[in-house]
Amino acid sequence: xxxxxxxxxxxxxxxxxxxxxxxxxxxxxxxxxxxxxxxxxxxxxxxxxxxxxxxxxxxxxxxxxxxxxxxxxxxxxxxxxxxxxxxxxxxxxxxxxxxxxxxxxxxxxxxxxxxxxx
Numbered sequence: 001x002x003x004x005x006x007x008x009x010x011x012x013x014x015x016x017x018x019x020x021x022x023x024x025x026x027x028x029x030x031x032x033x034x035x036x037x038x039x040x041x042x043x044x045x046x047x048x049x050x051x052x053x054x055x056x057x058x059x060x061x062x063x064x065x066x067x068x069x070x071x072x073x074x075x076x077x078x079x080x081x082x083x084x085x086x087x088x089x090x091x092x093x094x095x096x097x098x099x100x101x102x103x104x105x106x107x108x109x110x111x112x113x114x115x116x117x118x
Contacts, residue, residue, distance in 0.1 A: 013097030020094050021045045029079065029091040029116075031107060033098050038072045038108060040079040040089065053080040072103040076110030083116055090117035 003011075022028030027042040027068040054073040055061075064074060083091065098104050112118060 009097040011097075016094060016097065020092050022092055022094075022113040024051075024089050026092055027051050027083075027088060028094045029111070029118075030094045031096045031098065031104055033103055034098070038068070038075055038103055038107060040075055040111075042079065042083055042086070042091065051088065052079065052116075054078040054082060067094055068103055069106045072106040076107040077114045079107075080111045080114030080116040084114075089115075093118045 004016075020028060022043050022045045024044045024046065025046050030041045030043055035106065037056045039057075040072045041049055041050050042052040056075055058075075061071065061074050061078065064071070066074075076077065083089075087114050093108060095104050095108075100108070108118070
């Protein structure tokens with residue numbers, strides 16, 4: 001049976017999730033990248049709650065007309081600001097089975113530059 005691209009990504013995602021877990025002090029920064037948009041969440045896995053979220057669909061970012069990598073950078077800055085407001089200084093990075101390249105890397109680098117520690 002031939003595996004689809006989505007199935008392969010899910011296998012990698014499950015491997016990552018075995019090792020990566022977030023707490024209230026150090027939540028998991030989970031990334032999801034669709035063809036059009038990019039999403040980021042700060043997740044506390046102990047209490048199964050989302051502490052903060054940002055996406056390229058946020059009202060503050062919708063008006064910005066730019067390419068996908070620039071959108072990912074803006075989402076990275078926004079998630080870092082939301083984390084700072086919540087008193088979160090460091091996170092565990094969960095790339096969600098995507099390669100650390102392109103938009104995922106741009107989001108992570110922008111979050112680091114805005115003061116978030118990985």
